Amino acid sequence: MLDKIQFDHLKMLEAESIFIFREAAAEFARPVMLYSIGKDSSVMLRLAQKAFYPGKIPFPLLHIDTSYKFPEMIEFRDWYVKQIGAELIVHTNRKALADGANPYTLGTKACCGFLKTRALLDGLAEGGFDAAFGGARRDEEKSRAKERVYSFRDSLGQWDPKNQRPELWKLYNSRHHAGESIRIFPLSNWSELDIWLYIHKENIPIVPLYYAKEREAVVRGGSILLPQSGVRLLPGEKTQRIQCRMRSLGCVPCTGAIRSEADTLPRIIEELISFRRSERENRVIDHDEEGSMELKKREGYF
Amino acid sequence: MATTANVSVFTPVAAMHLGGASRKLLRFTTAGSVDDGKSTLIGRLLYDSQGIYEDQLASVRASRINRSPGAIDFSLLTDGLRAEREQGITIDVAYRYFSTPRRKFIIADTPGHEQYTRNMATGASTADVAVILIDATKGLLPQSRRHAYIASLLGIRHIVAAINKMDLVGYSQSVFENIAQHFNEYAETFEFETIYPLPVSAVGGDNVVRRSQRTAWFDGPALLTYLEELPLEEDDASDGAVRFPVQYVVRPDARFRGFAGELASGTLHPGDAVIALPSGRKTRIKSIITYDGELDEARPGEAITVTLEDELDTSRGDLLTGEEKPPSVSRTFSASLVWMHEKPLEPGAYYLLKHTTRTVRARVKRLLSRVDIHTFAEFPAETLHMNDIAKVEIEATLPLFFDPYRRIRTLGSLILIDPVSNATVAAGMIDGTLEKSIHQPLSSAAITPAERQQIFGHRAAAVWITGPAGIAESVERSLLEQGWRAHLLGSEFSEGEWRGAARALRDAGMVAIFSGAGEKNHRRDHASQLFSDNFFAFDEQEESVTDAAARIVSTLRKWREG
Numbered sequence: 126m127l128d129k130i131q132f133d134h135l136k137m138l139e140a141e142s143i144f145i146f147r148e149a150a151a152e153f154a155r156p157v158m159l160y161s162i163g164k165d166s167s168v169m170l171r172l173a174q175k176a177f178y179p180g181k182i183p184f185p186l187l188h189i190d191t192s193y194k195f196p197e198m199i200e201f202r203d204w205y206v207k208q209i210g211a212e213l214i215v216h217t218n219r220k221a222l223a224d225g226a227n228p229y230t231l232g233t234k235a236c237c238g239f240l241k242t243r244a245l246l247d248g249l250a251e252g253g254f255d256a257a258f259g260g261a262r263r264d265e266e267k268s269r270a271k272e273r274v275y276s277f278r279d280s281l282g283q284w285d286p287k288n289q290r291p292e293l294w295k296l297y298n299s300r301h302h303a304g305e306s307i308r309i310f311p312l313s314n315w316s317e318l319d320i321w322l323y324i325h326k327e328n329i330p331i332v333p334l335y336y337a338k339e340r341e342a343v344v345r346g347g348s349i350l351l352p353q354s355g356v357r358l359l360p361g362e363k364t365q366r367i368q369c370r371m372r373s374l375g376c377v378p379c380t381g382a383i384r385s386e387a388d389t390l391p392r393i394i395e396e397l398i399s400f401r402r403s404e405r406e407n408r409v410i411d412h413d414e415e416g417s418m419e420l421k422k423r424e425g426y427f
Numbered sequence: 428m429a430t431t432a433n434v435s436v437f438t439p440v441a442a443m444h445l446g447g448a449s450r451k452l453l454r455f456t457t458a459g460s461v462d463d464g465k466s467t468l469i470g471r472l473l474y475d476s477q478g479i480y481e482d483q484l485a486s487v488r489a490s491r492i493n494r495s496p497g498a499i500d501f502s503l504l505t506d507g508l509r510a511e512r513e514q515g516i517t518i519d520v521a522y523r524y525f526s527t528p529r530r531k532f533i534i535a536d537t538p539g540h541e542q543y544t545r546n547m548a549t550g551a552s553t554a555d556v557a558v559i560l561i562d563a564t565k566g567l568l569p570q571s572r573r574h575a576y577i578a579s580l581l582g583i584r585h586i587v588a589a590i591n592k593m594d595l596v597g598y599s600q601s602v603f604e605n606i607a608q609h610f611n612e613y614a615e616t617f618e619f620e621t622i623y624p625l626p627v628s629a630v631g632g633d634n635v636v637r638r639s640q641r642t643a644w645f646d647g648p649a650l651l652t653y654l655e656e657l658p659l660e661e662d663d664a665s666d667g668a669v670r671f672p673v674q675y676v677v678r679p680d681a682r683f684r685g686f687a688g689e690l691a692s693g694t695l696h697p698g699d700a701v702i703a704l705p706s707g708r709k710t711r712i713k714s715i716i717t718y719d720g721e722l723d724e725a726r727p728g729e730a731i732t733v734t735l736e737d738e739l740d741t742s743r744g745d746l747l748t749g750e751e752k753p754p755s756v757s758r759t760f761s762a763s764l765v766w767m768h769e770k771p772l773e774p775g776a777y778y779l780l781k782h783t784t785r786t787v788r789a790r791v792k793r794l795l796s797r798v799d800i801h802t803f804a805e806f807p808a809e810t811l812h813m814n815d816i817a818k819v820e821i822e823a824t825l826p827l828f829f830d831p832y833r834r835i836r837t838l839g840s841l842i843l844i845d846p847v848s849n850a851t852v853a854a855g856m857i858d859g860t861l862e863k864s865i866h867q868p869l870s871s872a873a874i875t876p877a878e879r880q881q882i883f884g885h886r887a888a889a890v891w892i893t894g895p896a897g898i899a900e901s902v903e904r905s906l907l908e909q910g911w912r913a914h915l916l917g918s919e920f921s922e923g924e925w926r927g928a929a930r931a932l933r934d935a936g937m938v939a940i941f942s943g944a945g946e947k948n949h950r951r952d953h954a955s956q957l958f959s960d961n962f963f964a965f966d967e968q969e970e971s972v973t974d975a976a977a978r979i980v981s982t983l984r985k986w987r988e989g
Contacts, residue, residue, distance in 0.1 A: 143730035175718035300849035
């Protein structure tokens with residue numbers, strides 16, 4: 126019954142996102158979509174397909190691969206991008222990896238700095254991109270509540286919260302000087318629940334890690350980690366079979382799973398309704414220090 | 428690859444929570460000063476409607492700061508950025524989200540301190556409702572009037588006066604009624620559709636999500652119930668006028684040419700007659716295309732792609748409109764302007780003006796009056812500073828197709844952009860065309876090339892086109908329709924005449940077009956020397972004259988934009 130319901134508010138959100146995609150594609154010389162393989166990226170891709178239909182998506186996708194991603198993510202990425210005929214660019218900070226960058230010796234903060242923030246800025250500069258679509262939502266984290274749809278970055282990719290342009294109506298200002306860029310967030314007004322309802326309504330493919338399944342896991346300090354590539358077992362740790370799923374996707378060592386029975390989209394949505402914990406809680410990086418996300422953003426992190 | 432698992436349906440409990448198909452989006456803005464308890468009210472709305480997660484709450488509980496008398500400082504849930512947490516003030520517009528089974532809500536939380544008029548204007552620009560916080564212990568202050576004024580200026584039709592801190596006045600009915608009556612008297616002058624004053628205590632949660640027993644004398648709904656039940660009419664002020672600004676041209680191959688955009692007002696059907704502006708040419712809608720299939724009808728707010736019966740040279744920035752109720756087409760119009768930048772307005776200087784999907788160059792030709800935000804009296808003004816509001820007359824280098832802001836928001840709103848810094852410096856609401864044009868005394872000084880360039884919107888240039896017949900003619904027509912000064916020079920002149928004509932076009936600041944197919948090479952060399960850096964040659968082999976012309980015009984547009 127309910128899976129036939131259209132949800133007017135999703136149609137309104139969809140139209141707004143499509144408007145943003147078209148506006149940016151028309152006004153920027155070389156936009157790119159940051160593709161992180163997660164559920165929000167999957168929704169962004171569908172919205173971009175809709176915006177330019179029957180044409181193809183008129184910009185490439187850029188994946189910043191830290192090399193610590195779940196193998197299921199990479200497999201999904203290659204399959205899905207091929208499936209919809211999009212152009213994919215993968216960028217990795219090879220030099221940092223060769224120098225041994227990993228979260229254990231560097232700590233999560235420095236590791237993200239090299240493999241995500243630096244890699245992203247280099248990837249954008251290499252491609253000469255003047256605009257990058259990102260899947261961030263304002264409800265994800267407090268520092269994002271004041272983020273614009275068009276987030277202006279200086280020539281070093283940095284975000285200055287006091288120097289953002291006022292954004293009125295749907296009149297987005299895309300003007301920028303050479304070297305400066307604008308991050309664009311078409312999903313700004315979507316909530317996590319909206320994302321899942323839309324995936325359900327539209328039958329959008331997502332990485333299987335989102336569905337609950339019995340998995341080989343290790344419990345560490347309250348988080349459930351999947352011991353795959355990049356995860357080191359500490360002395361005394363043993364793996365066990367746990368029925369679990371990922372609520373958000375990131376790097377294997379820094380993204381925890383949650384105990385869950387939700388193995389279908391309606392069950393995930395029901396779980397979300399009963400949930401009282403935000404989705405970024407299982408990310409190790411956000412808890413480094415109070416306001417840590419804001420600091421990362423100022424430096425150029427998405 | 429098994430990537431979707433859609434096999435089961437929702438349980439009845441989940442279905443009830445998710446609500447039904449009529450669940451719509453309501454956007455509201457909140458205004459109040461630092462001490463009115465606005466952050467607390469929003470924190471309370473989010474908390475009581477379960478829009479706050481436990482871990483976010485835990486981080487607030489663990490925070491070193493607690494400015495509230497209770498166990499939880501709700502205002503910390505919404506005060507996001509470090510700087511403002513330290514200073515204890517909200518310095519920018521913040522967006523919050525929550526939903527109930529009946530509606531999804533987007534809150535534009537704006538600081539009410541008077542120096543932040545621009546923030547309230549920003550938050551109000553997309554809002555359906557304004558919630559104005561009034562401190563019951565202080566009564567109606569001038570700032571609440573300013574908030575009502577800005578809400579009205581930005582075209583908000585529904586206003587709520589949340590008279591807060593009722594707990595501190597003993598939930599007194601007479602205190603509430605006194606403030607409510609004053610607010611009503613004042614707000615009635617602004618033609619809001621509804622005005623709803625209600626007593627609340629954000630700290631105690633009274634009348635925020637549920638009706639409170641402590642204000643048994645008040646029989647209106649709680650704030651959340653009111654926002655859930657407020658009828659959200661379609662934008663009927665448009666009276667059905669069709670407005671479709673072309674946002675993007677979809678061209679997957681040579682056979683398909685679709686015009687993508689969001690229908691701003693009216694409804695569209697296949698077969699409907701439309702007029703394309705600025706060309707004024709008539710055609711019909713052939714089909715309305717979406718990823719999810721073709722539509723028999725498109726409604727306001729829908730993202731669509733239309734194809735047309737005739738091949739028109741239509742591009743981004745053009746407007747498709749119905750034959751009935753046409754928009755105004757003019758280079759000059761009156762508007763209300765909110766200045767948003769530290770650098771004051773330079774009267775007479777050219778800015779970029781973005782209106783719908785069209786960006787033109789424009790200047791504030793006359794400052795009619797500045798509105799004093801304290802007394803609402805109008806004064807003459809020499810310039811505008813940050814947070815100033817003024818009535819102005821704007822002159823654009825190309826005509827705009829517009830409606831008054833009060834009639835159709837999308838067709839009446841604009842921003843001004845500083846062409847050097849690229850900053851957004853002002854927001855404008857168009858009032859209408861000028862009733863009588865205002866004549867200024869003419870200067871006797873000769874026009875300089877720079878002035879000519881400002882008026883034309885471009886420098887002189889030469890465009891040398893080689894290719895199938897008709898392209899040069901098409902380019903000339905297209906440029907003229909879009910407000911350029913252009914002329915296609917024929918090849919029938921003698922050598923001396925031709926050279927003189929080319930030079931005159933250059934000195935006149937025109938875009939000189941040459942159809943190069945039958946032309947002599949030395950003429951091309953001559954034109955190239957004459958126009959030096961602004962000489963453009965195009966060798967077009969493409970079959971479609973329209974496509975070739977569109978590409979040339981688009982290249983020229985980029986040249987003009989620098």
